[in-house]
Amino acid sequence: MSSTPQKRAVRKSPAERAAEITEAAREIALEAGLTALTLRNVAARVGVASGLVAHYQPNMDALVSSTFASIVAAETQEVAGLLSQRPGPSERLALLVDTLLDNSRLDVTAIWVEAWTLGRRNETLAASVREQMDAWQEVFQGVVEDGNATGAFNVSDAAAVAWQILGMVDGLNAQALVRWDGVNDRGTHLARAVEGMVGAAPGSLVATPSA
Amino acid sequence: MSSTPQKRAVRKSPAERAAEITEAAREIALEAGLTALTLRNVAARVGVASGLVAHYQPNMDALVSSTFASIVAAETQEVAGLLSQRPGPSERLALLVDTLLDNSRLDVTAIWVEAWTLGRRNETLAASVREQMDAWQEVFQGVVEDGNATGAFNVSDAAAVAWQILGMVDGLNAQALVRWDGVNDRGTHLARAVEGMVGAAPGSLVATPSA
DNA sequence: TCCCTTGTTGATCATACGATCAACAATGCT
DNA sequence: AGCATTGTTGATCGTATGATCAACAAGGGA
Numbered sequence: 001m002s003s004t005p006q007k008r009a010v011r012k013s014p015a016e017r018a019a020e021i022t023e024a025a026r027e028i029a030l031e032a033g034l035t036a037l038t039l040r041n042v043a044a045r046v047g048v049a050s051g052l053v054a055h056y057q058p059n060m061d062a063l064v065s066s067t068f069a070s071i072v073a074a075e076t077q078e079v080a081g082l083l084s085q086r087p088g089p090s091e092r093l094a095l096l097v098d099t100l101l102d103n104s105r106l107d108v109t110a111i112w113v114e115a116w117t118l119g120r121r122n123e124t125l126a127a128s129v130r131e132q133m134d135a136w137q138e139v140f141q142g143v144v145e146d147g148n149a150t151g152a153f154n155v156s157d158a159a160a161v162a163w164q165i166l167g168m169v170d171g172l173n174a175q176a177l178v179r180w181d182g183v184n185d186r187g188t189h190l191a192r193a194v195e196g197m198v199g200a201a202p203g204s205l206v207a208t209p210s211a
Numbered sequence: 212m213s214s215t216p217q218k219r220a221v222r223k224s225p226a227e228r229a230a231e232i233t234e235a236a237r238e239i240a241l242e243a244g245l246t247a248l249t250l251r252n253v254a255a256r257v258g259v260a261s262g263l264v265a266h267y268q269p270n271m272d273a274l275v276s277s278t279f280a281s282i283v284a285a286e287t288q289e290v291a292g293l294l295s296q297r298p299g300p301s302e303r304l305a306l307l308v309d310t311l312l313d314n315s316r317l318d319v320t321a322i323w324v325e326a327w328t329l330g331r332r333n334e335t336l337a338a339s340v341r342e343q344m345d346a347w348q349e350v351f352q353g354v355v356e357d358g359n360a361t362g363a364f365n366v367s368d369a370a371a372v373a374w375q376i377l378g379m380v381d382g383l384n385a386q387a388l389v390r391w392d393g394v395n396d397r398g399t400h401l402a403r404a405v406e407g408m409v410g411a412a413p414g415s416l417v418a419t420p421s422a
Numbered sequence: 423t424c425c426c427t428t429g430t431t432g433a434t435c436a437t438a439c440g441a442t443c444a445a446c447a448a449t450g451c452t
Numbered sequence: 453a454g455c456a457t458t459g460t461t462g463a464t465c466g467t468a469t470g471a472t473c474a475a476c477a478a479g480g481g482a
Binding site: 423424425426427428429430431432433434435436437438439440441442443444445446447448449450451452 | 453454455456457458459460461462463464465466467468469470471472473474475476477478479480481482
């Protein structure tokens with residue numbers, strides 16, 4: 001019956017241990033939120049004394065901030081990767097909207113929402129949040145500008161419209177966090193809204209089934 | 212030099228004291244967020260011992276929840292009141308969108324965002340959040356349905372579209388909380404997006420200057 | 423005036439947090 | 453084998469939280 005006798009943790013290289021800690025932090029954040037990132041919580045998951053976590057991090061604010069950045073940046077890059085496989089701006093924007101509303105990333109959404117609030121008392125995190133929002137906005141702006149060049153869209157201020165679409169997506173996802181029922185065809189409705197904003201032909205942003 | 216000598220608080224009727232406490236909670240929440248609603252914090256603002264606050268509340272989760280509901284419901288009713296003064300659905304929807312994006316209610320937005328996260332660990336609050344979201348959705352749905360009847364809009368699922376607009380507004384407000392710069396004409400862009408969703412004539416939702 | 427009702431106090435408990443650091447022990451070099 | 457390096461421990465401090473409750477005192481009724 002040696003459940004978790006807590007022997008002494010095996011000695012590891014700093015790089016390896018640091019990786020374990022950041023990975024544990026990532027898992028905890030996705031499961032229970034950034035608020036659950038405490039010294040003792042992370043230490044317990046790694047199987048290590050709390051002091052060791054503190055040893056590898058300047059302070060907890062930094063770990064919260066870097067964990068947020070890590071999780072969110074991974075998502076951005078993943079979706080951006082999917083985008084590049086699509087032929088034109090309309091298809092890309094349709095995929096973007098559709099993918100971000102498929103509810104498969106609610107854990108990440110929860111972290112976004114939490115970060116917006118936590119950033120109020122954690123300046124390091126606030127900086128990360130702004131940085132990651134900029135990254136997302138760039139993705140949207142790129143697609144909008146492509147559409148402008150192609151003639152598929154007609155937008156005078158691509159940057160502003162990109163911010164706008166991002167905000168809408170965030171809001172709808174945050175909503176799904178609390179109220180996931182009662183709303184059907186979110187993708188279709190949002191597509192119609194975005195069509196209105198970018199001046200695309202009605203129906204041109206309805207997600208194509210495949211290919 | 213009697214800064215705050217903390218004499219004994221004057222004896223008041225339960226109703227009066229309870230009102231003081233909820234009012235203090237309201238002020239604290241608007242200034243520093245729901246997280247700042249602690250026994251000692253509220254007690255200090257009222258000028259009373261911490262135990263008294265506890266005496267008037269079953270627990271802090273309840274105070275947080277009722278404070279959230281109070282603040283948010285007041286906003287809903289205020290805006291709904293403005294709405295009723297407008298002649299038609301288009302004007303009402305335009306006012307709604309414009310008013311909610313005027314950045315004069317960022318403190319309330321901050322509370323919304325915080326509640327979305329806090330509801331994860333405060334079931335009472337979570338229930339309040341759902342309730343207040345429903346209230347907002349009803350306001351939007353009413354306007355959309357009016358527009359459908361008038362012929363100004365053309366929406367098959369008014370409830371879904373109402374949720375959608377609400378989500379967009381929330382998202383854009385949350386965004387303004389973190390990044391208020393770089394985005395111009397939010398109202399105009401959103402109006403265009405909403406026109407697309409409700410099938411209104413382009414430009415029909417641009418906020419009219421006055422009257 | 424006495425005294426009982428009741429609003430109020432504030433010390434106290436249990437818990438949780440971040441941070442610190444002297445002591446410990448595993449590892450690899452000489 | 454001996455030893456210095458360094459990864460690791462865990463007790464400890466200061467702070468903060470919600471909750472509890474015996475003791476206190478203000479006010480009004482008798």
